[in-house]
Amino acid sequence: MSYTCPYCHHHCTLQEGKTGFCRARTLKDGKNVCGNYGFLTSLALDPIEKKPLNRFYPGTTILSLGSYGCNLRCPFCQNFSISQNGRDAFQPVIARPEQIAAKALELKNRNNIGVAFTYNEPLLSWEFIRDTGELVHSKGQKNVVVTNGNFSVEIAKSLGGIVDAYNIDLKGFTPEWYKKLGGDLEMVKAFITEACKTAHVELTTLIVPKENDSPEEMEAIAQWIAGLSPDIPLHVSKFFPRWNMVDRNETPAARVYRLADVARNYLKYVYTGNC
Template sequence: MSAPTICPVCPHHCRLAPGETGICQARTNRKGYIVPSGYGVLASMALDPIEKKPLARFMPGSNILSIGFYGCNMRCPFCQNYTISQRAPKQNTRRVSPREVLADAADLKRTRGNIGVAYTYNEPLTNYEYVRDTAHLIHEAGMVNVLVTNGQCTDAVLSELLPDLDAVNVDLKGFRPEIYRACGGDLETTKHFIARTAAHCHVEVTTLIVPGLNDDPDDMAKEAAWLADVNPDLTLHLTRYFPMYRAVKPPTPIPTLNALKAVAEAHLSHVLLGNV
């Protein structure tokens, strides 16, 4: 039997024997090469307002063609998109080539003012080769690329994508390593991702506030101060949690969100609430 191959995409570095699939459920060892299990298999495709990504300060008022795959390299028990991120959909998917996405994006640009493509809904970096190939075509056509991600990827992967990225929203789960361990990720990897992308393109950050997990004011002060050091003009979205997937706690109280917003605003000029 062939020796396992190490997946190079994220900090898990899954060791996969031929035929095995990584914890993201989206990358497989095929004859000694780690490849996307479903290159171009889309679980979602829609024209969305840019504010839904969420991006509040990048081409506001515009629409963007949003596509999503399946799989994720984290296991957040409160995942808001678990139906496609935590399992491979058994139906309602279709295979779409990068050139077909380009054609759809260009058609929507003519008819509905589309500005480009957003890679979103699940964790798109588990299928980063498809993102890379599509994003390059979109840029060549004079449109923009938006990435919505948890930031759990290696420098090598990010280096391939950065030249074609125009805006990124990064999901920052919290500001303590134990929060990331509980979700199957690594805090320092996401911090590094934020710092590196913010030096290249427009970046906004989203933190879903889950009661009892990441709603401590001291943690929020540290998070906001760190983000301000990266870029004091950076936008932070504090989003209200609702019970989804395996989480059963009641929704985040509105007063909690307002209090954390005030804490973050001591460091950042742009702090917005979502899902309220």
């Protein structure tokens, strides 16, 4: 028996007990499930600005957790040790939704406002976000998702009213660049559009030399975002050589600042990162 996964553009054919491209979705008893449900590889109390979210409860902290797997293959990934591995690379640390929600509430005395699903690609286990998020809300706290956004709009709709804020990567604005990363630009744009209907959304563009660092591309990005709303914050971030992309130098800070200025012609809130 096999099953075609509908959640991103890869449309993997899942076999019983085997994972797809993302190393997380699998077929179990004929059902498409997330093999990393509640499986934690990372847990930290972070400043909300680290997500980055600059206009969502600034000055607070958030309990941040990650698992394993990703449906992209960005060669510069900073978290490749968890995003580009599967379950067998880790010792099992399983947390139930009620444990996460209780821990988040316990940390309220440290200015914690809720839970952030982050570090790897959290939407691979969107069911865990849903189940945990409902409990987090029941305790009066917030849910944040940091994602590449390379998912169907059905996922965004399923999490409508559960996710309070997203930071979504908009990695560039050409199909060619997204293809190099293993993604699909149009799918990301559609996800962002849907997410904006139900949640606070901030976007991040990592400026990679020789790939997406032209003023023309930044202008196209900013114009498109402004078409949704000029109030959507954009984080323009500096690239550092990582993992499989060490063939070029870090992005000059001056270029990041210059591209941020281009974006400010269209957007009210533009921030620079890693500079």
